[in-house]
Amino acid sequence: MLSYRHAFHAGNHADVLKHAVQSLILEALCAKDKGFCYIDTHAGAGGYALAHEWTQKKAEYLGGIAPLWQQREQWPALAGYFAAIQAMNDGDRLDYYPGSPKVAEHFQRPQDRLVLMELHNNEVDNLRQNLRRDGVAIHHRDGFEGLVGLLPPTPRRGLVLIDPPYELKEDYHRVADTLAKAHKRWPIGIYAVWYPLLAKQVDRSTGLKQALARCGFEQVLCAELGVGRQADDFGMHGSGMVVLNPPWKLEQQLSQLLPRLTAALALDPQASWKLEWLNG
Ligand SMILES: C[S@@+](CC[C@H](N)C(=O)[O-])C[C@H]1O[C@@H](n2cnc3c(N)ncnc32)[C@H](O)[C@@H]1O
Numbered sequence: 001m002l003s004y005r006h007a008f009h010a011g012n013h014a015d016v017l018k019h020a021v022q023s024l025i026l027e028a029l030c031a032k033d034k035g036f037c038y039i040d041t042h043a044g045a046g047g048y049a050l051a052h053e054w055t056q057k058k059a060e061y062l063g064g065i066a067p068l069w070q071q072r073e074q075w076p077a078l079a080g081y082f083a084a085i086q087a088m089n090d091g092d093r094l095d096y097y098p099g100s101p102k103v104a105e106h107f108q109r110p111q112d113r114l115v116l117m118e119l120h121n122n123e124v125d126n127l128r129q130n131l132r133r134d135g136v137a138i139h140h141r142d143g144f145e146g147l148v149g150l151l152p153p154t155p156r157r158g159l160v161l162i163d164p165p166y167e168l169k170e171d172y173h174r175v176a177d178t179l180a181k182a183h184k185r186w187p188i189g190i191y192a193v194w195y196p197l198l199a200k201q202v203d204r205s206t207g208l209k210q211a212l213a214r215c216g217f218e219q220v221l222c223a224e225l226g227v228g229r230q231a232d233d234f235g236m237h238g239s240g241m242v243v244l245n246p247p248w249k250l251e252q253q254l255s256q257l258l259p260r261l262t263a264a265l266a267l268d269p270q271a272s273w274k275l276e277w278l279n280g
Helices: 013-030 053-058 065-070 076-086 100-107 121-130 143-150 170-185 205-213 250-265
Strands: 037-040 047-049 096-098 113-117 136-139 158-162 190-198 220-226 236-244 272-277
Touching (some): 013 065, 013 076, 013 158, 013 190, 013 220, 013 236, 013 250, 037 100, 037 143, 065 076, 065 250, 076 250, 100 121, 113 143, 121 136, 143 158, 143 170, 158 170, 170 205, 190 205, 205 236, 220 250
Parallel strands (some): 037 113, 037 158, 158 190
Antiparallel strands (some): 047 096, 220 236, 220 272
16 A cells, blocks of 8 residues: 655655766766667656645745745756746746756657656556656556666666655665666666665664665765754655766765755754765
């Protein structure tokens, strides 16, 4: 039974980190004329209306994209990310927020392919409504199994985004297991894995990172952004992105962005960031 709906969290600090990193990688792929394939294993609905009652319930975007959107001209390094948001909104308004599929659509050129997987019956319908264009394939299926079956993709260069809800503990194991299989089939692909930073008693990020470092990839870059203090028992205080085979400029870009993003999104003095090679 799938209960997670991303509309409740659209545009929060975790989406900002995830989609900013996703945009930087897609920009790097667009630097060459040669086409790329973008694969999203857990695509969600594609895009989100911020006025929706689910999104308004906790209005998490007010602590994420909303303050940055007001000062977006001060973030030239994130111009591609903000352009993807602008494409869904009129002028200075912020009525819609792009999910990872709409971010990818913004960068897609005629030679590029998008493959989007989503398991939830309603979410996949929403995804089909939101992503109607040539060069986009939408699969109603398990993203972990689907990814292994699709590799290697055509074109042979590209990005895989793995963004599970982690409501099931097995998601952590499935991410690492899937990446070990993916490495055997498509070792040159770029893979980006999002994960939450949770309260002390329930956080599993350290084990996940150790497992990702052992999947066979030589270069594994990890970026984390914590917006506040880690609680003992409950809650998410930040998130991370592990990028396997990162584009060569990504480390330098993130070393400049993460301190500024953390300062802009901090909830308390314990907000922090980290950038490290997991297997260096
Ligand atoms: C965190 S959301 C995705 C958000 C999206 N990547 C974005 O950034 O806009 C996770 C999604 O994965 C879906 N999901 C859960 N388990 C799945 C599975 N095994 N395969 C594919 N999708 C799954 C959920 O229904 C949910 O829509």
